[in-house]
Amino acid sequence: MTTPSPASASTPRTRAPHVAHSPLLLVHDSWVEAIRHLRAMPRSPELLVYAAVQPLMFVILFVYVFGGAIVVPGYDDYRQFLIPGIFAQTVVFNSAFTGVGLAEDLTKGLVDRLRSLPIHQASVLIGRTLSDAVRNVLTFVVMIGVALLVGFRFEGTLPGALAATGLLLAFSYAFSWIQAWVGLSVKTVEAANSGGFIWMFPLTFVSSAFVDPASMPGWLQPVAENNPFTTLTNAARALYNGRDAGSDPWIALAWAVGITVVFAVIASRKFAATSRR
Amino acid sequence: MTAVVAEGLRKRFGSTEALRGVDLEVPRSTVLGLLGPNGAGKTTAVRILTTLLEPDGGRAEIDGIDVLADPREARSRIGLTGQYAAVDERLTGFENLEHVGRLFHLGRREARTRATELLERFDLTDAGGRVSGGYSGGMRRRLDIAMSLVGDPSVLFLDEPTTGLDPRSRIAVWETIDELTRSGTTTLLTTQYLDEADRLADQIVVIDHGLVIARGTPADLKAQVGGEQVIVTLADAAELDAAAGALAPHACGEPIADGATRSLRVPVETVVGAVPGFVRALDAAGVPVVDVTTHQVTLDDVFFALTGRPVEPDPGDGPPTGPDTEDSSR
Ligand SMILES: Nc1ncnc2c1ncn2[C@@H]1O[C@H](COP(=O)(O)OP(=O)(O)OP(=O)(O)O)[C@@H](O)[C@H]1O
Numbered sequence: 001m002t003t004p005s006p007a008s009a010s011t012p013r014t015r016a017p018h019v020a021h022s023p024l025l026l027v028h029d030s031w032v033e034a035i036r037h038l039r040a041m042p043r044s045p046e047l048l049v050y051a052a053v054q055p056l057m058f059v060i061l062f063v064y065v066f067g068g069a070i071v072v073p074g075y076d077d078y079r080q081f082l083i084p085g086i087f088a089q090t091v092v093f094n095s096a097f098t099g100v101g102l103a104e105d106l107t108k109g110l111v112d113r114l115r116s117l118p119i120h121q122a123s124v125l126i127g128r129t130l131s132d133a134v135r136n137v138l139t140f141v142v143m144i145g146v147a148l149l150v151g152f153r154f155e156g157t158l159p160g161a162l163a164a165t166g167l168l169l170a171f172s173y174a175f176s177w178i179q180a181w182v183g184l185s186v187k188t189v190e191a192a193n194s195g196g197f198i199w200m201f202p203l204t205f206v207s208s209a210f211v212d213p214a215s216m217p218g219w220l221q222p223v224a225e226n227n228p229f230t231t232l233t234n235a236a237r238a239l240y241n242g243r244d245a246g247s248d249p250w251i252a253l254a255w256a257v258g259i260t261v262v263f264a265v266i267a268s269r270k271f272a273a274t275s276r277r
Numbered sequence: 278m279t280a281v282v283a284e285g286l287r288k289r290f291g292s293t294e295a296l297r298g299v300d301l302e303v304p305r306s307t308v309l310g311l312l313g314p315n316g317a318g319k320t321t322a323v324r325i326l327t328t329l330l331e332p333d334g335g336r337a338e339i340d341g342i343d344v345l346a347d348p349r350e351a352r353s354r355i356g357l358t359g360q361y362a363a364v365d366e367r368l369t370g371f372e373n374l375e376h377v378g379r380l381f382h383l384g385r386r387e388a389r390t391r392a393t394e395l396l397e398r399f400d401l402t403d404a405g406g407r408v409s410g411g412y413s414g415g416m417r418r419r420l421d422i423a424m425s426l427v428g429d430p431s432v433l434f435l436d437e438p439t440t441g442l443d444p445r446s447r448i449a450v451w452e453t454i455d456e457l458t459r460s461g462t463t464t465l466l467t468t469q470y471l472d473e474a475d476r477l478a479d480q481i482v483v484i485d486h487g488l489v490i491a492r493g494t495p496a497d498l499k500a501q502v503g504g505e506q507v508i509v510t511l512a513d514a515a516e517l518d519a520a521a522g523a524l525a526p527h528a529c530g531e532p533i534a535d536g537a538t539r540s541l542r543v544p545v546e547t548v549v550g551a552v553p554g555f556v557r558a559l560d561a562a563g564v565p566v567v568d569v570t571t572h573q574v575t576l577d578d579v580f581f582a583l584t585g586r587p588v589e590p591d592p593g594d595g596p597p598t599g600p601d602t603e604d605s606s607r
């Protein structure tokens with residue numbers, strides 16, 4: 001520590017200008033918060049590696065281990081059926097990063113610091129979910145590489161493939177808000193980790209992602225068929241393979257928007273109440 | 278003008294009454310020391326004043342702004358260093374400071390200039406480019422304090438700011454607080470170290486079990502507990518009365534004579550600079566003196582007298598973790 005320079009004691013205070021409660025402020029603060037996480041991302045590349053290794057493992061497991069035993073209607077090549085499902089599962093699993101990261105900020109006291117600043121409070125959650133969306137885009141690039149390596153072919157149109165990808169990312173963004181709520185509710189990193197993952201296994205496996213729901217026991221079929229994750233997978237699968245997707249993309253999009261809106265509200269309320277109780 | 282006002286703050290966590298009606302007032306450009314044993318409610322009071330916690334009752338103002346009615350305006354005037362260092366361990370020291378600057382809407386360039394300035398001020402220039410997760414506890418604490426100064430706060434809250442710092446860093450933090458006070462900042466600090474409160478605080482408030490049990494200047498509090506004394510030992514016990522008479526103008530209370538030890542205990546406002554006056558007065562009265570000693574009351578005496586408990590053992594490293602103080606939400 002050095003002695004104070006005379007200038008610093010005599011210059012007028014650079015007190016933060018009073019900024020009105022404007023949407024512009026929300027955008028600015030969210031962006032600054034997103035940058036905080038984006039800066040940190042390349043410093044833990046292992047997180048991105050895990051994110052890429054996991055779909056690789058599932059691809060190997062299902063294509064080479066179970067693949068021979070699985071027959072799906074309408075697809076001669078199981079890979080064309082499976083890979084879109086794995087895309088969907090991976091981006092949805094990735095949403096767990098949001099809850100874990102938030103729980104980490106909470107336990108480290110960073111949330112208290114942020115809350116004591118004159119910022120738009122919602123920016124903490126928006127910045128977090130946006131930076132996780134960026135991570136998801138990076139994961140997607142890696143996943144496409146893996147998919148092409150094991151022989152997956154994009155058989156649809158480019159706009160179709162882009163629409164499918166956008167839909168998957170939108171769904172993952174929606175799930176980030178669920179995870180934000182989980183992370184804020186459980187408050188410890190370990191609990192956010194397990195609490196974030198545990199329910200995603202039945203959600204993604206009791207669906208059309210890996211097998212045809214018609215091959216499941218009777219009581220499980222309606223569950224799998226009405227699972228929004230099935231709708232998402234069917235939409236992405238049809239679009240990537242250039243088949244008729246029907247209304248599935250729109251229904252999946254509606255789910256994504258609905259989940260985002262509902263959980264953004266719940267998570268923001270939780271955030272405001274976490275420490276102010 | 279009063280920078281911080283709190284009236285009747287009450288807060289309950291389940292069956293624990295953390296605050297049971299606390300009043301505080303901190304005049305502008307002064308330092309208030311909030312003292313109290315573990316679990317007294319210090320952190321709870323700080324969290325309410327910094328808008329992090331809603332009280333069950335009472336009100337609080339920062340610079341005349343009601344923290345409950347207008348938390349955002351209040352936040353633009355405060356700086357907070359919480360009890361546990363809150364830095365983003367993934368970012369460098371510089372990036373942490375720059376980030377807070379951007380959130381204060383300083384603009385990119387201004388935020389960087391401020392970050393550089395603060396790194397220098399807290400002796401972190403060399404470490405500024407390193408990821409803060411690799412900092413020592415003391416460095417992290419200094420960065421944490423620096424982060425609370427980015428917005429040039431009008432009122433600074435420091436919750437045990439020097440716990441875990443080495444002596445040199447502690448003194449450096451004290452000097453920073455002095456300097457901030459001179460330039461108009463108001464500070465509310467909690468501490469476990471009584472010498473720290475004595476050194477820094479203009480006013481001290483002692484709380485225990487959520488209630489204020491004493492308040493005043495460090496000198497007031499010491500006086501309350503029995504004050505300071507000059508002890509004069511004479512050559513001849515017969516001269517005790519003469520000595521008491523000669524020293525009356527210097528005393529702030531009745532001297533206590535003890536014939537057996539031929540000594541006179543004289544209460545004084547402060548022992549600082551008192552001895553030469555005593556010696557001159559006794560010399561002028563022709564009373565032969567054998568010895569003059571002083572007894573200084575420390576804040577430790579005050580603390581013990583008020584709470585019936587000695588000061589907590591030196592926490593040394595890290596926050597204290599008594600069984601009844603664990604903040605379960607962390
Ligand atoms: N979030 C919480 N939930 C439950 N109890 C709490 C919570 N926060 C504080 N308490 C309780 O309220 C009381 C006051 O706590 P506080 O942290 O304000 O004390 P403190 O004076 O800061 O203590 P220390 O010197 O240990 O930091 C304690 O009994 C504590 O256990």
Ligand SMILES: [Mg+2]
Pocket residue numbers: 319320321360436
């Ligand atoms: Mg405390």
